[in-house]
Amino acid sequence: MQILVDKVGLVTGAGRGLGRACVDLIAREGGKAVVADLNEEGGMETVALIKAAGGEAAFVRTDVSKSADVQKMVDFAIDTFGRLDFAINNAMIPPPFVPLADLSEEDWDRTMAVNLKGVFLCMKYEIRAMLKQGGGAIVNIGSGNEHAAAPGCSAYIAAKRGLLGLTAVAALDYGDKKIRVNAVGPGTMVTPAMETALADNPKHREFLESLAPMKRYSDPHEVAEAAIWLCSDRASFVLGHTLVADGGACAGKLLKPA
Numbered sequence: 001m002q003i004l005v006d007k008v009g010l011v012t013g014a015g016r017g018l019g020r021a022c023v024d025l026i027a028r029e030g031g032k033a034v035v036a037d038l039n040e041e042g043g044m045e046t047v048a049l050i051k052a053a054g055g056e057a058a059f060v061r062t063d064v065s066k067s068a069d070v071q072k073m074v075d076f077a078i079d080t081f082g083r084l085d086f087a088i089n090n091a092m093i094p095p096p097f098v099p100l101a102d103l104s105e106e107d108w109d110r111t112m113a114v115n116l117k118g119v120f121l122c123m124k125y126e127i128r129a130m131l132k133q134g135g136g137a138i139v140n141i142g143s144g145n146e147h148a149a150a151p152g153c154s155a156y157i158a159a160k161r162g163l164l165g166l167t168a169v170a171a172l173d174y175g176d177k178k179i180r181v182n183a184v185g186p187g188t189m190v191t192p193a194m195e196t197a198l199a200d201n202p203k204h205r206e207f208l209e210s211l212a213p214m215k216r217y218s219d220p221h222e223v224a225e226a227a228i229w230l231c232s233d234r235a236s237f238v239l240g241h242t243l244v245a246d247g248g249a250c251a252g253k254l255l256k257p258a
Contacts, residue, residue, distance in 0.1 A: 002028075002029045002030035003029045003030075003228070003229075003232040003233070003234055004026055004029035004030050004031030004086075004228070004231070004232060005029070005030035005031070006030070006031075006032075007030075007031045007032070007085040007086065008031065008032045008033075008034070008077060008081040008082070008083050008084055008085050008086075009022075009026045009031050009032070009033050009034070009084075009085060009086045009087065009088065009231060010033075010034040010036060010073070010074070010077050010084060010086075010087040010088070010126070011023050011026070011033060011034070011035060011036065011087070011088045011090060012036045012037070012062065012064055012073075012087075012088070012089050012090050012091035012118075012122060013036070013037055013064075013090040013091030013092060013141075014033075014035040014036060014037050014043060014046050014090070015035070015037035015038075015039040015041070015042025015043040015045070015046055016039075016042045016046075016191065016192050017189070017191030017192055017194075017220055018090055018141065018186065018189060018191060018220040018223055018224060019035075019037070019046075019088070019090045019091070020042075020046045020049075020220070021219075021220035021221045021223070021224035022088050022090065022224045022227055022228065023035055023046055023050060023057060024049070024050070024221070024224070025221065025224050025225065025228045026055075026228065027050045027053060027054075027055030027056070027057065028055075029228060029232070031085075032055075032056040032057070032081050033050065033055070033056070033057040033058075034057070034058055034059075034060060034073070034076065034077040034080065034081070034084075035047050035050075035057055035058065035059045035060070036059075036060050036061075036062040036064075036073050036091070037059070037061070037062065037091070038061065038062065038063050038064075038091075040059070040061050043059040043060075043061065044059050046059070047059045056081075058076075058080045058081075060072070060073050060076040060077075062091075064089075064091045064114060064118030064119075064121060064122055065113035065114050065117055065118050065121070066121075067121055070118075070121040070122055070124075070125050071125050073122075073125075074125040074126055074128075074129050077129075078129060083133055084126065084129045084130060084133070084136060085136055085137070085231075086136055086137040086138065086139070086231040087122065087126045087136070087137075087138050087139070088138075088139045088141065088227050088231065089118070089119045089122045089123065089126075089138065089139070089140045089141060090141040090227075091114060091118055091122075092114060092115050092118075092141070093110065093111060093114045093115065094156070094194065094196070095111060095152070095153035095154075095155060095156030095157075096153075096155075097152040097153060097201050098152055099151070099152060100154040103154060103155060107155060108155045111155035111156055111159055112155065112158075112159055115156065115159035115160065115163070116159040116162045116163060116166070119140050119163050119166060120166060123138060123140070123166070123170055123181070126138055127170070127174055127179060130179050131174075131177060131179070134178060135177070135178030135179055136178075136179050136180075137179070137180045137181075137182075137230065137231045137232075137235075138170070138179065138180070138181045138182070139181075139182055139183060139184060139227045139230045139231055140163055140166070140167050140181070140182075140183040140184075141183070141184055141186065141227065142160050142163045142164055142167070142183045142184065142185045142186075142242060143156075143157075143160040143185055143186060144185045144186060144187045144244055144246035144249050144250050163183065164183065164185075164242060167181055167182065167183040167240065167242065168240045171239045171240030172240060175239045175240070180230075180235070180236075180238065180239050181239070181240065182230045182235070182238055182239065182240065182241045182242070182243065183241070183242040183243070184223060184226045184227045184230065184242070184243050184244075184245060185242050185243065185244040185245065185246065186218065186223040186245055186246060187217075187218060187244075187245065187246025187247050187249045188217045188218070188246075188249075189217055189218045189219070189220050189223060190217045190218070190219060190220070191220055194217075218245065218246075218247060222245065223245045226243050226245045230243065
């Protein structure tokens with residue numbers, strides 16, 4: 001039984017990787033998808049794949065760090081499909097893998113603008129739309145690093161830990177308004193962004209591969225399943241929660257003998 005029939009969902013960063021996987025599952029579960037991405041080529045490719053499979057999707061170019069773009073994105077969803085039932089705020093940029101003292105202010109500011117401010121802006125305008133229609137669901141894509149840490153990515157982890165708090169507060173602010181806000185904390189996934197980030201850093205690749213007790217990376221669809229479930233009515237009593245889908249990496253790190 002499909003769990004998103006006649007529902008409209010918005011996914012940021014949907015031009016590839018986890019965002020594309022989420023859109024794929026939305027279509028599989030009977031929903032309509034708004035594909036938002038700064039990369040127009042990738043976003044249009046996602047839409048073409050969904051339409052070729054018989055699903056409904058539409059693309060809107062969006063820079064989530066810009067308020068005007070985010071407002072336009074939400075308006076586009078409503079203008080195109082008539083409503084916005086759920087949103088998956090997935091857009092992110094990977095960290096530059098450098099020690100904190102070597103991190104430039106420009107890299108810090110850009111990481112925060114996309115990975116934290118971008119989620120704030122998306123929720124701000126998604127929630128306004130959902131309040132008008134009487135409810136909805138939002139899932140923010142965080143990181144397993146919200147609960148642990150890794151060397152060389154201070155700005156990224158600072159943003160993702162901030163997202164954890166942002167999710168919890170938004171859930172408390174709007175839980176009584178029939179808007180559920182939750183998050184998913186992925187472990188390492190085989191995505192184009194991750195492959196690019198690790199291409200010149202084999203030591204960090206080995207480190208990440210060693211973290212999960214399952215001893216592998218995840219496929220983005222495995223993490224997308226968690227996000228889609230949180231967006232559905234099957235998660236109707238789940239609020240302010242971060243569902244960690246990391247193959248046991250956080251648990252393994254906490255329990256690993258000294």
